[in-house]
Amino acid sequence: MQCQRCNENIASVHLTEIIKGEKIEKHLCEECAKDEGYTIKTHVSLQDLLSAFISAHGEASDLAETTCPDCGMSYVDFRNEGRLGCPNDYEVFREALDPLMEKVHGTVEHTGKVPSRAGESERKQRDLMSLRRQLRTAVERENYEEAARLRDLIKDKEKTDGIA
Amino acid sequence: MELRELATSSSEWMRGDGPQAGVVISTRVRVARNVAGYPFLKRMTPEQRHDVQEQIRGVETELGLLGEPVFMPLDTASELDRQFLIERHLISRELAGNDGPRAVMFSPNETISLMINEEDHLRLQVLRSGLQLEDTWQQASGLDDELERRLDFAFSSRLGYLTACPTNVGTGLRVSVMMHLPALVITRQIEKVFQAIARMRLAVRGLYGEGTQASGDFYQISNQVTLGRSEEEILETLSLTIPRIIDYENKAREALLRESSSLLEDRIWRAVGILTHARRISSEETMTLLSALRMGLNLRLVKGLEVSTINKLFIDTQPGHLQMVSGRELSQEQRDVLRANQVREIMKIGENGN
Numbered sequence: 001m002q003c004q005r006c007n008e009n010i011a012s013v014h015l016t017e018i019i020k021g022e023k024i025e026k027h028l029c030e031e032c033a034k035d036e037g038y039t040i041k042t043h044v045s046l047q048d049l050l051s052a053f054i055s056a057h058g059e060a061s062d063l064a065e066t067t068c069p070d071c072g073m074s075y076v077d078f079r080n081e082g083r084l085g086c087p088n089d090y091e092v093f094r095e096a097l098d099p100l101m102e103k104v105h106g107t108v109e110h111t112g113k114v115p116s117r118a119g120e121s122e123r124k125q126r127d128l129m130s131l132r133r134q135l136r137t138a139v140e141r142e143n144y145e146e147a148a149r150l151r152d153l154i155k156d157k158e159k160t161d162g163i164a
Numbered sequence: 165m166e167l168r169e170l171a172t173s174s175s176e177w178m179r180g181d182g183p184q185a186g187v188v189i190s191t192r193v194r195v196a197r198n199v200a201g202y203p204f205l206k207r208m209t210p211e212q213r214h215d216v217q218e219q220i221r222g223v224e225t226e227l228g229l230l231g232e233p234v235f236m237p238l239d240t241a242s243e244l245d246r247q248f249l250i251e252r253h254l255i256s257r258e259l260a261g262n263d264g265p266r267a268v269m270f271s272p273n274e275t276i277s278l279m280i281n282e283e284d285h286l287r288l289q290v291l292r293s294g295l296q297l298e299d300t301w302q303q304a305s306g307l308d309d310e311l312e313r314r315l316d317f318a319f320s321s322r323l324g325y326l327t328a329c330p331t332n333v334g335t336g337l338r339v340s341v342m343m344h345l346p347a348l349v350i351t352r353q354i355e356k357v358f359q360a361i362a363r364m365r366l367a368v369r370g371l372y373g374e375g376t377q378a379s380g381d382f383y384q385i386s387n388q389v390t391l392g393r394s395e396e397e398i399l400e401t402l403s404l405t406i407p408r409i410i411d412y413e414n415k416a417r418e419a420l421l422r423e424s425s426s427l428l429e430d431r432i433w434r435a436v437g438i439l440t441h442a443r444r445i446s447s448e449e450t451m452t453l454l455s456a457l458r459m460g461l462n463l464r465l466v467k468g469l470e471v472s473t474i475n476k477l478f479i480d481t482q483p484g485h486l487q488m489v490s491g492r493e494l495s496q497e498q499r500d501v502l503r504a505n506q507v508r509e510i511m512k513i514g515e516n517g518n
Contacts, residue, residue: 030355071207083283086203087318087326090333101323101330106365107392110324112335113305115312125318128201136209 003029005036068092070129086129128157167236167245171480171488175252175274175291178479180472182294186462187410189342189382189475192253192291193304196284196327196336200316204328205281213265217280221269223314224278229307230271237267244493247484253291258282276307283328284336286311295341295410297403301395324391334391337398341406342371346381346459347416350431357409364405365389380451380478385409417463432460440511444500450481450507469514477510 003011009029028036067074073085075093084090090097098108131154138147177190198204199216208216217237224230238246238259246260255268259282266281279287288311290304318326324334332338348354358368369384385406387398420428435456438445445453458474460466479485481503487494494502 031352034352034355071203073207081206083206083328084204084330085207087198087200087320090320090323090326090330097330101333101391104331105334105389105391105393108323109392110320110322110334111392111397112324112337112394113308114321114324115317115319116309117312117316125200125316129203132201132212 001027003027003032005029005032063093063096066092070133087125088129124157128154131157167248168488168491170252170274171248171485174472174476175479177253177274177291177293178472178475179293180470180475182292182296184295184407184410185293185471187343187345187413188295188406189344190253190291190293191296191300192289192338192340192342193300194338194340195288195304195308196332196338197286197288197308197311197315197325198318198327199285200318202285205283205285206328210264213281216285217265217267219315220278220280220286220311221267223311224269226314227310229310230269230276230278233269233271235267235269237265239263239265244484244487248488251479251482251484255279256282256287259287276303284332295406297339297341297399297406301339301399305395331388332390335393335395335398337390337395338386339398339402340369340384340386341402343383343385343406343409343413344381344455344458345383345409345413346455347420348413349381350420350428351416353412353416357412361385361405361409364401366401366405379448380455382455417459421463428463429465432456432465436460436466436511436514439507440515442504442507444497445504445507446500447482447503450503451478454478454481466514469510473510473513477507481506 001011003009004027006029009031011027011029013026013028013030013033015026015028015033063075065074068085068089069092070088071085073089075096078084078089078093084093101108131150135147135150135154138144138150180189182188182190199219202208202212202216205213221235224233236245236249238255241249246255249255249268250257250260252274254270254274254277256279259266259268259279262281264281266279268277268279270277275291277289277291279289288304288307290300290307292300292303320326325336327333327336345354345357348357361368365388367386367388369386371379371382371384385402387401389398393401435453438449439453439457454474454477457466457469458471461469461471461474480489483499486499486502486506490502
């Protein structure tokens with residue numbers, strides 16, 4: 001197909017625009033597309049994917065109601081902020097995030113580097129996170145005795161886990 | 165160390181003597197990590213952020229990974245300091261613009277930079293001159309291993325390293341190659357190259373990363389995919405693609421020389437003319453003209469100046485650097501005058517050498 005604008009080059013940019021309810025198709029070569037101000041996106045942003053994903057799933061799904069017990073983040077928060085609240089969100093919002101990550105990366109399975117102390121640490125990570133959350137609540141409620149107890153517990157845990 | 169002292173020196177990556185230096189400015193490897201047991205940045209209290217900052221700083225000091233590093237908290241840094249660090253690629257725009265406790269630690273030669281509390285708790289960056297994919301990655305990975313001896317990073321066997329944004333999860337690895345592609349821009353082949361790059365699932369960005377405009381014909385090519393591919397596979401995609409782009413650029417330069425040498429020479433010598441005589445010049449115009457001059461030097465149409473001198477001038481003429489060297493804030497007009505003076509001084513060296 002030839003470019004509709006210059007009638008010289010081969011059209012390689014194909015666009016469909018809806019203007020006032022009317023569908024207009026355009027077939028342009030790269031040069032003319034550039035001249036008319038169309039830039040070819042070289043990558044899709046996360047925000048684009050997120051909005052596409054939310055509209056596909058609808059606001060009324062269970063997902064909209066789900067909140068992470070660790071960090072208090074809801075899926076709506078994630079959509080608005082574009083960033084997750086804590087590592088546990090990957091499990092809490094798994095149903096939504098897996099397809100999203102598949103779109104971005106092609107697969108949802110890590111095949112790269114593994115830290116030397118992986119595995120043993122996953123549960124400990126969650127325990128520590130939970131303790132720190134309790135500590136925060138205790139401080140907020142001005143329950144200083146409980147806060148002191150939790151602080152010692154966290155210190156002990158960090159030591160036995162070999163975290164400096 | 166005072167930042168002002170840095171302003172007159174060159175970073176390792178500006179040297180312009182790395183492999184493929186004619187087209188490739190630098191290779192950057194960035195690894196995203198989060199300290200286990202803490203929420204991600206958006207859900208952290210200032211105390212927690214301070215904790216994480218001190219943990220990372222403590223481990224670095226204990227292990228001495230960065231030699232005698234510069235440590236700089238950014239929540240108390242001036243706007244000029246932050247601007248200056250961005251221009252040198254030591255911190256990202258995001259780290260500069262965030263709120264709350266956050267910091268940067270970098271090695272004296274500016275090759276290694278640890279950004280603390282950016283989008284993730286830790287962004288480890290290694291930046292080197294020219295095309296050095298394997299060596300840059302090995303250095304970054306070695307540093308990551310060392311840090312991991314003392315810090316637990318958030319990791320799941322299914323998804324790898326867990327990051328605040330799902331676009332970085334897995335390896336947490338972003339490899340970017342900064343390329344100078346003036347001939348592909350002049351011959352209008354750059355869009356075609358971008359499309360080929362996108363098919364390889366690589367991304368193209370401007371000089372200062374995400375969301376920034378390409379200026380001075382500089383483009384950053386980086387991997388988009390971080391999950392489901394190993395670090396080696398990610399590096400391989402780039403080590404297959406980048407040499408082809410270098411080849412296209414060199415071919416486009418040769419074709420220009422062969423088929424429209426007067427056009428090319430005119431463009432380069434006009435740039436030399438303005439740079440030699442201008443009394444006021446904007447940052448944007450400087451970038452464009454230096455880009456033409458740099459290509460002229462690469463093609464040996466212009467002699468008497470080193471490419472490394474021009475690489476440094478690209479950075480030295482940015483607003484933050486001009487103000488840092490003068491030691492005070494300058495209006496735009498003052499900057500334009502100062503910039504023109506600085507460029508003319510350098511061009512004099514070229515004239516004497518010719």
